[in-house]
Amino acid sequence: MPISTRIFEKKKVSVGSVRLENGETLSQVEVAVEAAGREPEADGSNIVLVCHALTGDAHAVGDQEQPGWWDGLIGPGKSIDTNLYHVLTLNVLGGCGGTTGPASTNPATGQPYGTDFPVVSIRDMVSVQKRCLEKLGIRRVEMVIGGSMGGMLVLEWGILYPTFARKLVPIATAAALTPTAIAFNDIGRQAILTDPGYQQGSYYPGSGPVQGLAVARMMAMVTYRTPQLFEKRFSRNLQSGRSVIQPDSLFQVESYLRHQGKKLVQRFDANSYLYLLKAMDTHDLGRNRGGVETALAAIEAEVLVVGIREDQLFPVQQQRELYTLLKNLGKKCELLEISSEYGHDAFLVEYEKTGPRIRQFLDQGLNGAGIERRIS
Incomplete structure (x- = not known):
């Protein structure tokens, strides 16, 4: 066809x-x-x-x-x-x-x-x-x-x-x-609930618990992938080749997780995340x-x-x-x-x-x- x-x-x-x-x-x-x-x-x-x-x-x-x-x-x-x-x-x-x-x-x-x-x-x-x-x-x-x-x-x-x-x-x-899966989910849940931006779920039309939702996503990404993949993709490499002892140094794996957190915040509602976690x-x-x-x-x-x-x-x-x-x-x-x-x-x-x-x-x-x- x-x-x-x-x-x-x-x-x-x-x-x-x-x-x-x-x-x-x-x-x-x-x-x-x-x-x-x-x-x-x-x-x-x-x-x-x-x-x-x-x-x-x-x-x-x-x-x-x-x-x-x-x-x-x-x-x-x-x-x-x-x-x-x-x-x-x-x-x-x-x-x-x-x-x-x-x-x-x-x-x-x-x-x-x-x-x-x-x-x-x-x-x-x-x-x-x-x-x-x-x-x-x-x-x-x-x-x-x-x-x-x-x-x-x-x-x-x-x-x-x-x-x-x-x-x-x-x-x-x-x-x-x-x-164990429920435990992982609750870590993400607590990150959202304890973010001051959550406002007991009444944050509309504001941005809501941006940091909490980002951290929840970062936690989830660790459970979605494997240690073998993280080692293969990132190892202990730093962003931009900076020295590990510099205060603003950032491991590549940290940068990756933070990027994933920001991406979810841009497209997903924190309350929905909590409700669907509870359903699971x-x-x-x-x-x-x-x-x-x-x-x-x-x-x-x-x-x-x-x-x-x-x-x-x-x-x-x-x-x-x-x-x-x-x-x-x-x-x-x-x-x-x-x-x-x-x-x-x-x-x-x-x-x-x-x-x-x-x-x-x-x-x-x-x-x-x-x-x-x-x-x-």
Whole structure:
């Protein structure tokens, strides 16, 4: 199909009033949507739903002017081929990429919600996405894919709506965070909360806790990458070749982390960061379902679980456990393990290691149940 005839559009979809898992209600909810690729088939057989990670948004595919954050995986002729598939990405509830969140206007006050925004869960995010897709006339899709927090959403899609997707690809994710991952998240949380600019969450229209959010991002980047990559890229090298004993000397790794902190501050809302962290921390597939195994028993889709052996945030053992549980339940599943010095961030970088298998899975599905593959 010629590229010139492909769809690319961004829009907001109103889903009306939403009752949350904790019993609270949001009276008006909008969802930011990006659609790219071919026209969708009525039976959903060419539709791929992308679920983004913590600081992601709906701009996964992108265009010529502004490439998306998963541009290496999705596009014309790529692993998720937009010449063949209709790709949808939805910004999550509580985010700051166009979907209703803490920075949105509270209809009851005419002011930004701030910390009056109710606590939301991963299940709430999926329920709102389902409502949004129904508004768009989409009742079923071929595949739901996402990494990290997005992988949590993928698994919830399979449990909450077992017949909605024919295939699921949860990447670098888990049924619940480890205590260590929660600890990392709380360091970032405290950096934001103790920044004087936070003002108890009521900092709009000001810049908010700029330093706190930057430090939170710096902490997160250490968990997203590996010591091996930092050694390879920076070692103990200084910026501009200055002497280590000079008071303004700066190691290259310090400069890199500070740059990453500044970049996030320019595009992300601190309150959204806190709300999404809390959603991840409190997420548990087995909660109120009789445990993880019972929850996974509801899945009807084929599942390709992808893990990264060097992942510090979502250790590969968590993906192995998901695979084993699904296999023991008789589900049609496969585990793809890759090795990468990028660690957790490999799902955003190592397309040559994950892309071919994802493409094969999307185009053909699984040939049999209980397969494990390893890529160095």
